[in-house]
Amino acid sequence: MEGQEKTEKKRLTKRSKKNIAVITILIMTIITASCYTLFIKPLQSVENWEYMEYTVQHGTLQNIVTESGSVSLGITTQLYDLDISTDSSDDEDDEDDEEENEKYLKVEEVYAAVGQRVKEGDQVYQFTQESIDSVRKALTYEKTEKQIALAQVQTQYEIGVLEAELSRNETLLDTSLAQTVYDTAIARLSNEMSSKSLEIQQLLKDIYQLQCDLTDEDYLEEKSNIIEAYENAIKGVDDASEDFATNRVEAADTFLSAKTAYENFFDQFDESNKQITDKVEEVYEIEEEILYNQTLLEKELLAANQELAASNVNGSIADVKYESSLTSYENARSKAQRELDEAAEKLDAFEAFIGDGTVYAEGSGIVTEVGYEEGDYLMNTGTLIAFAKAEDMTVSVDVAQEDVVTMKVGDSVDLSFSAYDGEAYNGIIESITTTATSRSSATISYPVVISIQGDTSKLYGGMTADVAFVTEEAAEISYVLRKAIVEEDGKSFLYIKSGENYVLTPVTTGFTNGEYIEVKDGIPEGGCYYIKTLANGGSANEE
Numbered sequence: 001m002e003g004q005e006k007t008e009k010k011r012l013t014k015r016s017k018k019n020i021a022v023i024t025i026l027i028m029t030i031i032t033a034s035c036y037t038l039f040i041k042p043l044q045s046v047e048n049w050e051y052m053e054y055t056v057q058h059g060t061l062q063n064i065v066t067e068s069g070s071v072s073l074g075i076t077t078q079l080y081d082l083d084i085s086t087d088s089s090d091d092e093d094d095e096d097d098e099e100e101n102e103k104y105l106k107v108e109e110v111y112a113a114v115g116q117r118v119k120e121g122d123q124v125y126q127f128t129q130e131s132i133d134s135v136r137k138a139l140t141y142e143k144t145e146k147q148i149a150l151a152q153v154q155t156q157y158e159i160g161v162l163e164a165e166l167s168r169n170e171t172l173l174d175t176s177l178a179q180t181v182y183d184t185a186i187a188r189l190s191n192e193m194s195s196k197s198l199e200i201q202q203l204l205k206d207i208y209q210l211q212c213d214l215t216d217e218d219y220l221e222e223k224s225n226i227i228e229a230y231e232n233a234i235k236g237v238d239d240a241s242e243d244f245a246t247n248r249v250e251a252a253d254t255f256l257s258a259k260t261a262y263e264n265f266f267d268q269f270d271e272s273n274k275q276i277t278d279k280v281e282e283v284y285e286i287e288e289e290i291l292y293n294q295t296l297l298e299k300e301l302l303a304a305n306q307e308l309a310a311s312n313v314n315g316s317i318a319d320v321k322y323e324s325s326l327t328s329y330e331n332a333r334s335k336a337q338r339e340l341d342e343a344a345e346k347l348d349a350f351e352a353f354i355g356d357g358t359v360y361a362e363g364s365g366i367v368t369e370v371g372y373e374e375g376d377y378l379m380n381t382g383t384l385i386a387f388a389k390a391e392d393m394t395v396s397v398d399v400a401q402e403d404v405v406t407m408k409v410g411d412s413v414d415l416s417f418s419a420y421d422g423e424a425y426n427g428i429i430e431s432i433t434t435t436a437t438s439r440s441s442a443t444i445s446y447p448v449v450i451s452i453q454g455d456t457s458k459l460y461g462g463m464t465a466d467v468a469f470v471t472e473e474a475a476e477i478s479y480v481l482r483k484a485i486v487e488e489d490g491k492s493f494l495y496i497k498s499g500e501n502y503v504l505t506p507v508t509t510g511f512t513n514g515e516y517i518e519v520k521d522g523i524p525e526g527g528c529y530y531i532k533t534l535a536n537g538g539s540a541n542e543e
Contacts, residue, residue: 048535063472067397073461074392081381086142104377106131118361125359139347146340153336157329164325226265233258365389393452395465398445406471414468426453474511482517495530
C-alpha cells in the first residue's frame with residue numbers, strides 16, 4: 001500500500017509540471033503577440049522614401065512599330081530567248097529528227113548544279129562547235145538570200161517606176177493631143193460653118209478672115225513651138241544614149257509625137273490655103289453645099305468631143321495606175337529591206353550570245369535551277385540558269401492601316417533577326433501594296449516589302465525578321481522618363497531638388513513615345529529630376 005501511494009504521488013507531480021509548462025508557453029505567446037502589435041508593427045508601417053536622380057536628355061524621340069516577316073531570296077533568271085529560225089527550216093517540215101536538231105545549239109557540257117554558289121563570269125554551259133557552225137551557217141545563208149532578194153526587188157522597183165512613168169506620160173500626151181485636136185476641130189468647124197452661113201457676098205471677107213487667122217500671133221507662135229518641138233525631138237533622138245533602152249524609147253516617142261504635131265500643123269496650114277483657093281473657085285457652089293456640109297461638120301464635132309472625153313478619162317486612170325504602181329513597188333522594196341534587217345539582227349544576236357561558245361553567269365548567287373542537261377538541244381526559249389542573289393533579299397510584312405499611312409517608299413527601317421541576336425541590319429521600303437491583305441472588322445493591313453541593305457551573306461531564305469518602322473518622331477527636343485511625370489489636377493509636375501528638399505515643379509509636356517516624354521519648359525536641358533520611390537521598391541508615381 002505504501003508503495004502504491006508513493007507511485008501515485010509521483011504521477012501527480014509529473015502532471016502538475018506539464019500543466020505549468022503549457023500555461024507558461026501560452027503566457028509567453030500572448031506577451032510576444034502583444035509586443036508586436038503594440039510596438040513592432042507600428043514601426044514597420046512608417047514609409048521610407050527614396051529619390052532616384054535622372055538627367056534631362058536632348059535629342060530625337062521616335063514612335064516605333066515592329067512587325068515580323070520572313071526573308072525572301074531575290075531570284076535572277078538567265079533566259080535563252082534567241083530566235084534562230086530561218087525560212088528554210090519552216091519549209092522543211094518532213095525532215096527527220098536528226099536533220100531537225102542540226103538547226104539548234106547543242107549542250108556539250110554543263111558546269112553548274114542546283115545548290116552550287118556561282119560568281120558572275122563563271123562558266124555555265126558549253127555548246128558543241130558543230131552545232132554552233134551549223135546555226136551560224138543557216139543564219140548567214142538566210143541573210144545572204146535576203147540581200148539578193150532586196151537587190152532583185154530594187155532592180156524591179158527602178159524598172160517598174162520608169163515603165164509606170166512612161167505609160168502615164170504616153171497617156172497624158174494622148175490626152176493633150178486629143179484636147180488639141182478637139183480645140184482645132186471646134187475652131188475649124190466654127191469657121192467653116194460661119195463661112196457657109198454667110199452670104200455669097202461675104203466670101204471675100206471670109207477669105208480675108210482666113211488669111212488673117214493664118215498670120216495671127218498665136219497661130220505663128222504655135223507654128224514656132226511645133227517647129228521647135230520637132231527640131232528638139234530630132235536632136236533628142238540623135239543624143240539618146242545607146243546604153244539605156246528606156247531613154248531611146250522615150251526619145252523616139254517624143255519624136256513621133258512632135259512629128260505628128262508638126263505634120264498635122266502644116267497639113268492644116270496647107271488645108272487652110274486650099275480652102276481659100278477652093279472658096280474662090282467654088283463661090284457659086286457653096287450655097288448648095290451648106291446644108292450637106294453642116295450635117296457632116298456636126299458629126300465630126302461630136303466624134304472629136306467623144307474622143308476628148310475618152311482621153312480625159314484615160315488620163316485620170318493613168319495617174320491612178322501610176323500612183324498604185326509606185327505604192328506596190330515601194331511596199332515590195334520595204335518588205336525586202338525589213339526581212340534583210342531581221343535576218344541581220346538574228347545573226348548579230350546569235351554572235352553576241354554565242355561568243356566563244358560558252359554561257360557565263362550574269363551574276364552571283366546560289367543556283368536554284370539549271371534548265372538544260374548535257375546533250376540537250378536548245379529548241380525552245382527557256383531558263384538557262386536561275387540563282388538567288390544575296391543582294392536582292394527582301395522581307396515582307398503586313399502593316400496596319402493606321403501605321404502604313406505614315407510610311408513611303410524609300411524610307412529606312414531597322415531589321416533584326418532572331419538567328420543573330422544583337423546584330424543590327426538596315427533596310428529600305430521597296431514597295432507598299434495598296435490592296436489590303438486583311439479586312440476583318442478589327443484590323444486592315446497592307447503588305448510592305450523591305451529590301452535588306454549591306455552584307456547579307458549570313459542570311460537565308462525563310463529566316464524570321466523583325467522590322468522596326470518609325471511612324472512618328474520629334475527631333476531636337478528635351479525629354480524625360482514618362483514615369484517621372486506626376487499628374488495632379490490635369491497638370492504635369494516633376495520632382496526637382498531645392499536645397500535639401502524635393503519639390504514638385506510644374507512642367508509643360510509634349511510628344512511621347514510611351515517610355516519618354518518631351519518637356520517643353522519648367523526644367524533646363526541637362527538638368528536633374530527625380531523619381532520618388534519607396535525604399536521597398538514601390539514608386540510614388542504608382543500610388
